[in-house]
Amino acid sequence: MSEKTLELTTRGDREIVMTRVFDAPRRLVFDASTNPELVKQWLLGPPGWTMPVCEIDLRVGGAYRYVWRAADGQKMGMGGVYREIQAPERLVATERFDEAWYPGEAVGTVVLVEQGGKTKLTQTILYESRAARDAVLKTGMERGVAASYDRLAELLPSLVA
Amino acid sequence: MMTTFRALAEPNRFQIVELLRDGPRPVGDMVHRLRLRQPQVSKHLRVLSEAGLVDVRVDAQRRIYALRPAPLRELEVWLETYRRIWEGNYQRLDALLDEMKAKEKKRGRKKR
Numbered sequence: 001m002s003e004k005t006l007e008l009t010t011r012g013d014r015e016i017v018m019t020r021v022f023d024a025p026r027r028l029v030f031d032a033s034t035n036p037e038l039v040k041q042w043l044l045g046p047p048g049w050t051m052p053v054c055e056i057d058l059r060v061g062g063a064y065r066y067v068w069r070a071a072d073g074q075k076m077g078m079g080g081v082y083r084e085i086q087a088p089e090r091l092v093a094t095e096r097f098d099e100a101w102y103p104g105e106a107v108g109t110v111v112l113v114e115q116g117g118k119t120k121l122t123q124t125i126l127y128e129s130r131a132a133r134d135a136v137l138k139t140g141m142e143r144g145v146a147a148s149y150d151r152l153a154e155l156l157p158s159l160v161a
Numbered sequence: 162m163m164t165t166f167r168a169l170a171e172p173n174r175f176q177i178v179e180l181l182r183d184g185p186r187p188v189g190d191m192v193h194r195l196r197l198r199q200p201q202v203s204k205h206l207r208v209l210s211e212a213g214l215v216d217v218r219v220d221a222q223r224r225i226y227a228l229r230p231a232p233l234r235e236l237e238v239w240l241e242t243y244r245r246i247w248e249g250n251y252q253r254l255d256a257l258l259d260e261m262k263a264k265e266k267k268r269g270r271k272k273r
Contacts, residue, residue: 008244024258042253
């Protein structure tokens with residue numbers, strides 16, 4: 001399997017597809033994606049964010065709920081319902097942000113394929129419309145830019161001194 | 162940006178853009194390669210041209226189309242930032258998985 005490079009592409013006009021290889025068997029990757037104590041250690045988004053709420057009811061029809069918090073107190077929440085659970089290879093769940101800036105609910109699918117002790121993760125997010133998918137990508141960009149400014153702000157005092 | 166996405170969302174237009182990545186081509190050549198009818202290809206090329214994705218130049222009797230890199234670069238920048246946020250997540254997951262593997266190994270040793 002190829003090295004640990006995240007591949008991100010759009011597919012058709014409503015999907016975002018990401019693939020990434022991890023140097024661990026897939027039951028560990030599955031565990032790290034479904035055990036709340038583990039999820040809140042890595043699913044944090046841009047630098048400086050923490051995850052004070054991470055609740056997962058891992059059964060078909062069960063809900064999950066995530067809340068992130070930025071250093072300035074700003075909060076962002078999302079949640080959904082599990083539609084398919086096939087440990088340790090496949091997870092399908094709906095997802096919607098509390099203050100969704102895009103229309104409709106999205107469906108996220110995670111597929112884990114293990115080979116020689118490594119795991120290839122493919123994450124697909126299917127949005128209800130092209131407009132929704134594009135809006136998500138656009139926010140990704142804005143957040144990324146904001147995050148770089150934050151780092152610059154941290155750097156500035158040391159540069160001035 | 163939306164115009165770029167809309168123009169690329171149609172599979173035949175996406176294929177035209179893929180073809181043009183290798184260099185400029187006359188319309189006739191694309192008709193042949195895509196196995197579409199000339200009016201269809203011309204219609205798609207018009208949409209791509211309106212989205213600013215391609216340029217046309219007339220060489221004798223032939224219309225030669227070429228890719229304009231600017232909108233594609235914009236799309237790439239867009240995807241890149243989203244990618245970076247996820248890459249941050251996945252790097253933390255790498256570290257966590259290493260910890261989990263180390264713990265399992267330790268437990269395995271104790272059992273024996």
